Amino acid sequence: MKSIRIELPELPYLRCLYYAFIKLIDLDYADIRVVNNAVEVEARGDDIRPVLSKAIKYAIELGKDYEQRRLRSEFPLSGNDKKIFEKLKLVLSLGKHSNILNALENYSSIIKGINVNILQQAPANQSNVEFSPFQAFLLETYSLTRAPFFNGEYKHKLKMNLHQMMICIAGYIAARHSTSRIGDKSLTVMFLPINLKVTKSDFYMTIRNNITELPGMSPEEAVILWIALHLPKDFNEDMLVLGVEEPGQSMQLVSSITISNEFLLRAERLEKLRDQQEHVKELLRYALKKGVKPQPEIDDAIEYVKLLYLAVQEGYEREMLELALRSSRREVLLAYTNSQDTTIRRRKEIARKARMISTHLLKSM
Numbered sequence: 001m002k003s004i005r006i007e008l009p010e011l012p013y014l015r016c017l018y019y020a021f022i023k024l025i026d027l028d029y030a031d032i033r034v035v036n037n038a039v040e041v042e043a044r045g046d047d048i049r050p051v052l053s054k055a056i057k058y059a060i061e062l063g064k065d066y067e068q069r070r071l072r073s074e075f076p077l078s079g080n081d082k083k084i085f086e087k088l089k090l091v092l093s094l095g096k097h098s099n100i101l102n103a104l105e106n107y108s109s110i111i112k113g114i115n116v117n118i119l120q121q122a123p124a125n126q127s128n129v130e131f132s133p134f135q136a137f138l139l140e141t142y143s144l145t146r147a148p149f150f151n152g153e154y155k156h157k158l159k160m161n162l163h164q165m166m167i168c169i170a171g172y173i174a175a176r177h178s179t180s181r182i183g184d185k186s187l188t189v190m191f192l193p194i195n196l197k198v199t200k201s202d203f204y205m206t207i208r209n210n211i212t213e214l215p216g217m218s219p220e221e222a223v224i225l226w227i228a229l230h231l232p233k234d235f236n237e238d239m240l241v242l243g244v245e246e247p248g249q250s251m252q253l254v255s256s257i258t259i260s261n262e263f264l265l266r267a268e269r270l271e272k273l274r275d276q277q278e279h280v281k282e283l284l285r286y287a288l289k290k291g292v293k294p295q296p297e298i299d300d301a302i303e304y305v306k307l308l309y310l311a312v313q314e315g316y317e318r319e320m321l322e323l324a325l326r327s328s329r330r331e332v333l334l335a336y337t338n339s340q341d342t343t344i345r346r347r348k349e350i351a352r353k354a355r356m357i358s359t360h361l362l363k364s365m
Contacts, residue, residue: 001049001116003042005035006167013139016192016240020171023193023203024055034196049112049119056108059170062204063101066176075100075173076188076246078135088131091162100169107166122163131160135247137168174204180214180243183290187243187254189214194240194258201235216288217243217255219302221309224259226284228270229277236261269312272364279353283308286350297346300330304354311361320361327354 006022008015022032022039030051033040043051077085089098092106111119138158160168175190191207211230217223223241243255264270273280286301304327311320331351337344 001119002046003040004048004052004120005038005040007038011140014137014168016194017137017168017171017175019193019196020175021055021059021167022196024058024170024174025051026054026058027198029054032196032198039196049114049116053108053111056104056111056166056170058204059174060101060104060108062176062208063104063173065208066173069178075134075169076136078247080132081134081136081247084132084134088162088165091130100173104166104170104173107162122161131162131165133158133160133165133168136172139242139244139253177207177211178214180217182217182243182254185245185254187217188246189217190242190244192240192242194238197237197261199235199237201232201237203237206232206235214288215285216290217241217257218290219287219305220255220257222284222287222302222305223257224263225273225280225305225309225312226288227259228264228267229273229280229284233271236264263313266314267312268314269361269364272361273312273357276357276360279357280308283350283353283357296343297350300347301350301354304350308354308357311358317365320358320365323354324358324362327351327358331355 006018008018018039022041025032025041029044030048031042031044033042041048041051045051085100085103088103089095092103092110094102094106098106114122172190175192176188177191178189180187180189191204193203210232211227214223214226227239227241238261239259241255241257241259242253245252245254283301283304286298287305289295290298290302304323307319307323307326310316311323328351331348334344334348334351339345339348
């Protein structure tokens with residue numbers, strides 16, 4: 001069996017999890033084509049099964065990397081998820097104390113020897129949908145049972161077979177990147193591909209090797225600039241960056257940010273910021289610290305970053321000048337204020353950095 005057709009789900013988040021799985025496939029060993037509402041994966045050799053097995057093993061490798069970086073290691077399971085996982089362990093012939101990575105390891109071996117006819121039908125088969133999805137896959141559907149005019153008895157009937165469950169598990173583990181915060185909320189950060197653009201880059205290792213931390217998830221402009229400045233210039237993937245509260249009882253979306261290659265093309269002055277990278281990173285780090293209580297220095301940093309986000313893009317010369325004007329004016333005003341006040345000293349330092357960045361950009365015009 002040389003190829004397999006994987007039908008894509010309609011729900012956008014689930015579709016991104018499928019994309020995340022497909023991004024695990026080594027393009028040295030297979031070609032990928034999007035056909036209508038499906039993806040065809042064709043092996044460059046005679047058999048697609050070792051290619052799929054290798055993709056699953058890559059997800060395991062990424063899961064272990066997540067553990068080694070001392071982030072939350074276990075797959076997030078709600079109380080009901082644990083019952084579903086017990087059923088999954090029975091189907092995969094796993095021991096009582098097995099975890100999600102053990103399940104992927106076992107599935108990787110199953111795929112190598114699975115009957116080709118069963119495998120061909122597996123990703124689209126609706127006749128053997130024996131599993132309710134984990135809460136981690138229900139980001140879009142949880143609220144459907146908790147809306148006005150529903151009495152609580154309504155159930156959103158989404159079911160999956162073994163292969164669909166394992167595709168989503170592998171995609172979720174691969175996309176899980178780090179932890180971050182918005183205010184007092186601790187979030188898991190996920191990087192999800194939003195299309196299957198074929199590039200030379202290893203999507204996951206490029207992101208993990210270059211973005212070792214994400215200080216916060218708000219404001220959006222600071223997140224986009226932080227990520228853009230850390231990624232290589234030739235990395236032209238489109239991504240969805242999610243900040244989620246992982247199950248407890250439900251999967252809660254807190255932040256959703258799209259980073260497109262189109263923005264990177266428009267942001268022609270972004271490369272100039274790399275020359276001032278330490279100043280820019282410190283400004284962004286302040287902006288990303290925003291908490292529940294107002295802090296003048298952080299509010300200043302957010303104001304500068306929002307202008308900077310526009311100033312690096314073609315056609316926004318006015319915002320570049322506005323950044324220079326506001327930062328220099330505030331720096332001068334604060335210079336005549338009590339310098340022993342910690343907040344004032346921070347505001348003055350942030351204004352100085354913003355002024356230096358804007359001056360550098362203006363010189364490049």
